[in-house]
Amino acid sequence: MKTDQPEAFAVLRRHIEAFAKISDMEWEMLLPHLELKLLCRQEFLIREGKKATEVGFVIDGMFRQYYTKDGEEKTTYFFFENHFISSYISCITGKPSLITIEALSDVLYISFPYRTLQQLFEKNMAWQKFGRLMAEYLTIGPEERMASLLLQSPEERYLDLLTGSKKKIIERVPQHYIANYLGITPVSLSRIRNRLLKK
Amino acid sequence: MKTDQPEAFAVLRRHIEAFAKISDMEWEMLLPHLELKLLCRQEFLIREGKKATEVGFVIDGMFRQYYTKDGEEKTTYFFFENHFISSYISCITGKPSLITIEALSDVLYISFPYRTLQQLFEKNMAWQKFGRLMAEYLTIGPEERMASLLLQSPEERYLDLLTGSKKKIIERVPQHYIANYLGITPVSLSRIRNRLLKK
DNA sequence: CGTTCAGTTGACTAAGGTCAATTCCCGTGG
DNA sequence: CCACGGGAATTGACCTTAGTCAACTGAACG
Numbered sequence: 056m057k058t059d060q061p062e063a064f065a066v067l068r069r070h071i072e073a074f075a076k077i078s079d080m081e082w083e084m085l086l087p088h089l090e091l092k093l094l095c096r097q098e099f100l101i102r103e104g105k106k107a108t109e110v111g112f113v114i115d116g117m118f119r120q121y122y123t124k125d126g127e128e129k130t131t132y133f134f135f136e137n138h139f140i141s142s143y144i145s146c147i148t149g150k151p152s153l154i155t156i157e158a159l160s161d162v163l164y165i166s167f168p169y170r171t172l173q174q175l176f177e178k179n180m181a182w183q184k185f186g187r188l189m190a191e192y193l194t195i196g197p198e199e200r201m202a203s204l205l206l207q208s209p210e211e212r213y214l215d216l217l218t219g220s221k222k223k224i225i226e227r228v229p230q231h232y233i234a235n236y237l238g239i240t241p242v243s244l245s246r247i248r249n250r251l252l253k254k
Numbered sequence: 255m256k257t258d259q260p261e262a263f264a265v266l267r268r269h270i271e272a273f274a275k276i277s278d279m280e281w282e283m284l285l286p287h288l289e290l291k292l293l294c295r296q297e298f299l300i301r302e303g304k305k306a307t308e309v310g311f312v313i314d315g316m317f318r319q320y321y322t323k324d325g326e327e328k329t330t331y332f333f334f335e336n337h338f339i340s341s342y343i344s345c346i347t348g349k350p351s352l353i354t355i356e357a358l359s360d361v362l363y364i365s366f367p368y369r370t371l372q373q374l375f376e377k378n379m380a381w382q383k384f385g386r387l388m389a390e391y392l393t394i395g396p397e398e399r400m401a402s403l404l405l406q407s408p409e410e411r412y413l414d415l416l417t418g419s420k421k422k423i424i425e426r427v428p429q430h431y432i433a434n435y436l437g438i439t440p441v442s443l444s445r446i447r448n449r450l451l452k453k
Numbered sequence: 454c455g456t457t458c459a460g461t462t463g464a465c466t467a468a469g470g471t472c473a474a475t476t477c478c479c480g481t482g483g
Numbered sequence: 484c485c486a487c488g489g490g491a492a493t494t495g496a497c498c499t500t501a502g503t504c505a506a507c508t509g510a511a512c513g
Contacts, residue, residue, distance in 0.1 A: 124405045131400065144397060147390045153401070176386065183382045187375065190389035191346045197396035198343060202321055202352070204403040205328045205437060209469080231491070238404060243469050245493050408501080430459065442501050444461050 060091050063114045067165050070112065070137060074188040077181045084179070088171040093163055100140065100156040100164075107145035107152050109166045113138050116162030119232060120154050130236040131200065133159070133224050141169070143193055159228065209239045210247050259290050262313045266364050269311065269336060273387040276380045283378065287370045292362055299339065299355040299363075306344035306351050308365045312337050315361030318431060319353050329435040330399065332358070332423050340368070342392055358427065408438045409446050 067089070068082055091114070094100065101107045103123050118134040131154065134140045145152035146169040175182035203212055216225050216233065224233065234244035266288070267281055290313070293299065300306045302322050317333040330353065333339045344351035345368040374381035402411055415424050415432065423432065433443035 122401055122405055129401075129404045131404065144394060148394075176383070180379055180382060183379060183386060184375070187382060187386035187389055190386055190393060194389060194393045194396060195343060195347075197393065197400045201330065201396045201400040201403065202328075204400065205330065206321055206323045229491075240470065241492070242471080242494090246469085249493080428459075439502065440460070441462090441503080445501085448461080 067112050075185040081181050088167045090166045092166045094158045095161050096158055098158050101142045101152050103155045104151050107142035110141040110169050112165040114163040116160045118156050119159050120156045133228055209237045212237050266311050274384040280380050283374055287366045289365045291365045293357045295357055295359050297357050300341045300351050302354045303350050306341035309340040309368050311364040313362040315359045317355050318358050319355045321353055332427055408436045411436050
C-alpha cells in the first residue's frame with residue numbers, strides 16, 4: 056500500500072481540480088488541514104446517528120455505505136480509489152447521519168474537516184465554485200440509483216454490474232454485499248445467477 | 255389563478271433568498287430574464303430526450319416528473335407551488351434529459367434560462383453561493399427517495415404519504431399516479447388500501 | 454341515458470423471502 | 484499432509500406479495 060503523503064495529496068488536488076481550477080495559493084488554504092489516515096477492515100468512517108464532520112478521499116481500499124432499518128443493512132454504494140467519501144448530507148444539514156460507511160478492506164484515505172471546506176466556500180470564489188460543482192456532482196449518484204431501483208428488476212440491476220465501469224464492484228466485492236446492494240437476499244442472487252446460466 | 259407578475263417574482267426572490275441573501279443589485283441581474291408562463295394540463299415542461307435549458311418555479315398548479323422505460327412511466331416526484339422545477343441534471347450535464355415533467359393541472363410558473371443562472375454563478379459570489387446551496391438542496395430529494403425505495407415496502411411508502419408534509423400528494427394527486435409513484439400498479443395499491451382498512 | 458375512465462375485486466402467475474440442509478472454499482492446527 | 488472449523492454460496496420446500504388479465508362498479512360529463 057502506498058503511503059507517500061505528498062503524492063496522495065497531489066492526487067487529491069488533481070481530483071479537486073477536475074471540478075474547479077484552484078491556484079497554488081488557494082490550495083495552500085486547504086493543505087494544512089489534510090490528514091492521511093488508515094482504517095482497518097470493518098472499521099467505520101461514519102456511523103448512523105453520529106454527526107459527520109469530515110470529508111474523505113480514498114487513496115487505497117474500498118468502502119461500503121449503507122442504511123440500517125430494523126437491524127437490517129441496505130447497501131447504497133461502494134467506493135473505491137480516487138473517490139470522495141463522506142456522509143455529505145449530514146455535513147450539509149448538520150443532522151446526525153442516516154448512513155454508515157464501513158471499510159471493506161484496510162483503507163488509506165485523506166481526511167479533512169467539512170468545517171474547513173465551509174470556511175473556504177465563504178472566503179473564496181474558486182472554492183465556492185468547487186462547492187457548487189461538487190454538490191452538483193453529488194446529485195447524480197442518488198438520482199441514478201433511484202432510477203435504477205424504480206426502473207429495473209434485481210436481475211437487470213445485476214446484469215448492469217457485469218458491464219462497464221461497474222465491473223469492479225463484481226470483481227472486488229463479496230457476493231452477499233452485492234445482493235444487499237441489489238436489494239435482495241444472497242439466496243435470491245444465487246438463484247438469479249443460476250437462472251442466467253441456463254440461458 | 256393569481257397572475258400578478260411583480261408579486262410572483264417577489265415570491266421567487268424570497269425563495270432564492272432562503273438559500274442565499276442577494277442584494278437588490280444582484281437581483282436585478284436575474285430579473286430581466288424572468289418570464290411568467292402558463293402551461294395547460296398534460297403539457298410538458300421538459301420531455302425525455304430533449305436537452306433542458308430552463309429552470310422553473312411553480313406559482314400555481316402541480317407537476318409530475320417521471321422516467322420512461324419500455325413505454326412504462328415511473329413517477330419520481332410531484333411538485334407543487336413554491337418549488338423549483340427543472341431537469342436540473344440535464345442542465346448541469348448538458349445531456350438530453352432522462353426525465354419528463356408533465357403538468358398535472360393548468361400551471362402558472364416562472365421560467366428563466368439555466369444559461370443565465372450559469373453566467374451569474376461565474377460573475378458573482380452571492381449567486382455562486384446560491385448555486386452551491388441549491389445543488390446541495392437538490393441532493394437531498396433523490397437521496398430520500400432512494401432510501402425509501404431501498405428500505406420501505408410499497409405499503410410503508412403509502413402509509414408515509416398519509417402523514418406530515420406529504421399529505422398534499424394524497425389530497426391532490428389521482429390515485430393511479432400515486433400507485434405509480436409508489437412503484438406499483440393501481441390494482442396493487444387498491445389491494446393495499448383494502449388490506450389496511452381491515453386492520 | 455349512454456360513454457368513459459378511475460377504482461375495485463377475483464383468479465391465476467411470477468418472483469423474491471424465509472428456513473433449513475448441503476456443498477464449497479480456505480485457512481489453521483494437529 | 485491431512486482433518487477440521489467457519490463462513491460463503493447454493494439448493495429445495497414453502498410462503499407472501501405484487502403483476503396480469505378480465506369483469507364489474509361507480510362517478511362525471513355530455
